[in-house]
Amino acid sequence: MKQILQDLNKGGTQVTEAPAPSLKAGTVISETRCSLISAGTERMLVDFGRASYLEKARQQPEKVRMVLEKAATDGIAATVEAVRSKLGEPLPLGYSNVGLVTSVGSGIEDIRPGDRIVSNGPHADLVRVGRRLCARIPDSVTDEQAAFTVVASIGLQGMRLAVPTLGEIFVVIGAGLIGLLTVQLLRAQGCRVLAVDLDDEKLTLARQFGAEICNPTIDDPVRAGLRVSDGRGVDGVLITASSRSSDPVTQAARMCRQRGRIVLVGVTGLELNRADFYEKELSFQVSCSYGPGRYDSDYEEKGQDYPYGLVRWTEQRNFEAVLAMLAEGRLDVSPLISHRFPFEQAAEAYRTLTEARSALGLLLEYDPSTVGERAETTVSLKPSPSFQPGQPVVGFIGAGNYASRVLIPAFREAGAQFSSLVNSGGLSSVIHGKTSGFASASSDIERLLHDPATNVVVVATRHDSHAELVTRALSAGKHVFVEKPLALTMEQLADIESVWNAGLADGEPRQLMVGFNRRFAPHIQTMKKLLAGQSAPCTLICTVNAGELPDGHWTRDPRMGGGRLVGEGCHFIDLMRHLAGAPIDGVVARGGDGDNVVLTLTFENGSIGTLHYVTNGHARYPKERIEVFSNGRILSLDNFRKLRAFGWSGIGGQKLWRQDKGQKACASAFMRAVQQGGEAPVPVQELFEVSRVTLEAAQQVQLG
Secondary structure: EEEEEEEEOOEEEEEEEOOOOOOOOOEEEEEEEEEEOOHHHHHHHHHHHHHHHHHHHHHHHHHHHHHHHHHHHHHHHHHHHHHHHHOOOOOOOOOOOEEEEEEOOOOOOOOOOOOOOOOOOOOEEEEEEEEEEEEEEEOOOOOHHOOOHHHHHHHHHHHHHHOOOOOEOOOOOEHHHHHHHHHHHHHHHEEEEEEEOHHHHHHHHHHOOOOOOOOOOOHHHHHHHHHHHHOOOOEEEEEEEEEEOOHHHHHHHHHHEEOOOOOOEEEEEOOOOHHHOOOOEEEEOOOOOOOOOOOOHHEEEOOOOOOOOOOOOOOOHHHHHHHHHHHOOOOOOOHHHHEEEEHHHHHHHHHHHHOOOOOOEEEEEEEHHHHHHHHHOEOOOOOOOOOOOOOOEEEEEOOOHHHHHHHHHHHHHHHOOEOOOOOOOOEHHHHHHHOOOOOEOOOOOHHHOOOOOOEEEEEEOOHHHHHHHHHHHHHHOOOEEEEEOOOOHHHHHHHHHHHHHHHOOOOOOOOEOOOOOOHHHHHHHHHHHHHHOOOOOOOEEEEOOOOOOOOOOOOHHHOOOOHHHHHHHHHHHHHHHHHHHHOEEEEEEOOOOOOOEEEEEEEOOEEEEEEEEEOOOOOOOOOEEEEEOOOOEEEEEOOEEEEEOOOOOOEEEEEEEEEOOOOHHHHHHHHHHHHEEEEEEOHHHHHHHHHHHHHHHHHHHOOO
16 A cells, blocks of 8 residues: 655655555444545644754643653663654555545444445555544545545534524634634534634635624724624634634633633634633633544444443544435535545645645545555565565564554664564554665465464563563564564463463474563662672562553553553563563552552562552653662662662662663673573463462552
8 A cells, every 4th residue: 555654854755665455353444536635734834844843842832841751761872762753653644535435344233345434544556544533434425525524523523612593693713724614513503603813715605604704904803803703702713724823812801702712723822811711701611622522442442332322423423414415415525625646646736735835735646546555565665675584484463553663663773574564554564664674564464374484473562462472472483573472362372371381392482572672670689699709699679660651542552552550560570580680479469549559579589679669750850760679789770771789799779871771782682592592581380370360460560
């Protein structure tokens, strides 16, 4: 397939070839017929990409604060690297797509192949979307008309929050694409509308749709608002403009009547004057995209609809409402189409978007004759790949943030020869596969597992797929490195052990490694050497200032992420097991509010370890602190940067310029074991032990 990407670092817009996405439960795949460029949102993204680093920082001050906090805890070098990596990852453009359904995932019964749908899919000739993010198109609505559905739903949601009633007077500030659609929606609701914009051509269209108009360069918007309301003030204002200025909000407040309603649909400055709002008891609300369900993973990814009687208008139902208006002829989008481009000329379309500031609806048209080319699940990134005989050839499953920023570079530095990078969506595998030197990018896991050239598989997907992929890769005769956790249930762990033992019985042992990288960190290696000479048991305390995650974050879902104790706490159980140097013979775990957990381990050699995993701390405090007390001596490690030793002669403290959690050393140790054979960097039975103890601890927390 082909997809449009925006370079956030240098500002270029390009069409990239990528593997077709793989079908997943609860999703549909469609071949795109046309898609709409959202003039306001996408122009803003293109302009951001072309801006200097200083200008990018000015536009996102909240991100600057996050960068400063990260620098304070993780160091400047690690922070700079993270920022460059983030800006270096191209952003998919587009969110208003019309296509023909080609395949339907399990769990969907009301959509069939051959249906026309509109979705929030990107500008790509083949898209995969969740069931709640698409709607069937009525036969009387053309593809071009339907392409405006998602953009119109943004205005519709803002209007719903403002609750306009028949005969009320509303102002729309910003007569861009969303603003002009909102004007029509308000008129259909029986409202009198005043449109405010600096562009006379857009105001002409607003008048055509039945609105009164005001150009602030000629007339004062506040005066105009009072004039259309006979001096009493307008009932409400919808701000659909994109501006850094706070003037739209100020003007909205001053033109409103007592208890008027203001809804921000676009993007503006928010320096509010309390007096403007206080004296009139105005209400101010920010509208979230297309409606309830947006950014809710349960709704968008898992397909869990909201009860119809309690949440009448979800984002999907807003799509359907717009389509119904188009079918009835009450929403006219034909005057909003300013340009049409073949999909292959996307670069020209975006030049027009940035150079012609009055451009409104830019449609991309797709050639239906290229269907066969779109369905390829593997894309070659090197013309004639060749691998050095006898050296490990590594394939990756998963191309998310951690894989692309940490694991792939670590394996590359360890000398890995990369075969294929697999990602179910296809796009990420191309983006990171090109920069990291993979021979191919793919969305086909089965192809990688049965590739004779690949003898090592790295699993870096979401946690719920780890166990299955590990067993499949081991059964296929591959060495396996899996990012933690190894499994989410005891049954999954038992399956892995069974496959592993079967390989031993067949005389074909493979390397199995879990990404417990912290035991390979340089400061931990130093601590281990110092403790090796101690015969007395030790007391270990791990404090993890993990920080809060949103309620809907996938790692908190027990079925998808396993929860934070299983998903991340296993790191520290393994670390204490490593430093104690003895098997774990007991675990007691208790959970407090949210993800806060206190866990105590006892070891066969008399050592004791305690993990304090907390999410209610401060971001400026070190994220991880490891303390070891043994035989009258103390070791203290802060955030894997600063190690202090008390009681060891000649050793006071050591500090690294940048944080090192051992990811590179972990990958290097695994690669040496694959190449040279022999013992694993971490004994497999120890991996099973740590995984089992982690699952036992999680069960104790769950049961209270």
